[in-house]
Amino acid sequence: MADYEEIGSAAELRELLGDPLPRVIDKDRPRLHARDREWLAQSPFCLIATSAADGTCDVSPKGDPPGFVHVLDDGTIAVPDRPGNRRADGFLNILTNPHVGLIHIIPGRTETLRINGRARLVREAPFFDAMTVKGHRPRLALVVDIEQIFFHCAKAFMRSALWKPETWEPDALPSHARLVKEVQRIDQSLEELEHYYGAAYAKKLYAG
Template sequence: MNNASIVFTPAAQKAQAERGSARAYAARVAEGFPDTVTPELAKFIAEQDTVFLGTASADGAPYIQHRGGPPGFIKVIDEKTLGFADYRGNRQYITLANLSENDRAYLFLLDPARKQRIKIWGRARVIENDVALVEKLFDAGYKAKPERAILFTIEAWDVNCSQHIVTRYTEAQLEAGFADVRRHIAALEAENATLRAQLAQVQTQ
């Protein structure tokens, strides 16, 4: 048995068969999905500053919560485990309540600038009162108050297609691009000033 049924549940496989896409996914179903952190996945995670965390209550009521922080706020603990500090928020505690009765969870990572997205299925647990772990996961200098840690055990992950992702850039990404433009403009202005000076010198001779 592999983990394909986590990503493609029996109902999903039935729908694929009925709608003609089962053959396209037959090899993946036979092989299963990756369930450990590869260097490529680790690099992608280290570049992200946002994630959507999906959980559900014991009776299946779904909930999605945005989590964010500095790039790389999600840490790779080991080849099967991710972790991040849980910051003080609006104190609704829906995610924490869901995980207390149903540990199944899902991470959706989206990088609009590169038009890439990765889906991760697994189990999550809340770790309270572990100061050392929170300090390990918290990015020093970030303006937030960490209250606990959340650890996520990977059961399967998949790279989603880039269709319909609208390209967007963060302020930091735009600033880096503008910095290159400003340097290029400064170089052109300096060259222009030099040429004007040379022209003026020629005209006075």
């Protein structure tokens, strides 16, 4: 650590990075534009960042058929919850700190739509019926009151070549079952885990 040269102030950071262009400063909006609605209607995946009152952070992926993020009005969206591992780290954070950040992704597109706002956990509302997928009506939804929304530039996706299949190497690492067996304290055998995360796993996407 003695060899690290840390940044300790906003002034030092600006000296290193410079100031953003005016169009970058002015691009955020407080309400949905028609193009934002179109983006949400085409997006099947988003990331939700939260932080508890004590600073504990979490980023949780959410995915469903395109348009799963429900637009309630120009200032409010709702994200349905689906069956998962029940850790609920992000939801627990929201109970002590409602501030959230979301990144909405469309496969093949290098820019993203970002939304920042304040979130509430809702266990029942009339719009839940509109978020039913394969007969599964959500038991919980995240309702976000939008404070800031903007399109984020494409450079990170371009640098990573994320959408170029020729760069993909999904088999460079062991199977998920093997990773779980190696990094977690778990009693199940590798064979049992391979079965659990195999073909039957997809059948449980909407099962509680």
